Amino acid sequence: TQIFWALIAAHAASRGLFGAFMHLLPAARSDGLSADAGPISAETAIAGAVLGAVALLALGFGGAAAAFILLGLLLAAFRELCRSQIGGQTGDTIGALQQFGEIAILLVASACLS
Numbered sequence: 553t554q555i556f557w558a559l560i561a562a563h564a565a566s567r568g569l570f571g572a573f574m575h576l577l578p579a580a581r582s583d584g585l586s587a588d589a590g591p592i593s594a595e596t597a598i599a600g601a602v603l604g605a606v607a608l609l610a611l612g613f614g615g616a617a618a619a620f621i622l623l624g625l626l627l628a629a630f631r632e633l634c635r636s637q638i639g640g641q642t643g644d645t646i647g648a649l650q651q652f653g654e655i656a657i658l659l660v661a662s663a664c665l666s
Contacts, residue, residue: 554610558661561610565619566653568604569627571597573641573649577631580640608657615664619657626656 575597579587604623608616630652634645 554665557610558665561607562654562657562661564607565604565623565657566650568600568607569623569649569653570646571600572627573631573646577634577641580634580638580642585643586641586646611661611664615660619660622656622660623653626652
């Protein structure tokens with residue numbers, strides 16, 4: 553059952569990155585779906601991060617802390633890459649970040665639960 557909850561946590565927590573990414577980085581294009589969603593407030597970004605952090609507790613406190621730090625590093629690196637390469641975020645980059653985040657959490661979970 554611990555593996556089941558880790559899978560659920562990875563899926564849920566990786567979506568907690570959306571708000572922070574959209575808050576920290578403007579839309580790269582004015583005509584995309586991400587631009588249509590509009591700006592994300594700091595409160596919304598924080599709420600998403602908190603909900604994601606709560607989901608990570610399924611990995612135990614140490615696993616949650618490791619995953620949260622790894623997600624923060626991933627967010628910072630991917631934000632800089634998107635800023636430098638395309639000037640902002642798009643729906644595709646948001647989806648890619650979610651996938652990267654979920655993979656990162658699953659790697660932490662495999663280390664914690666093995």
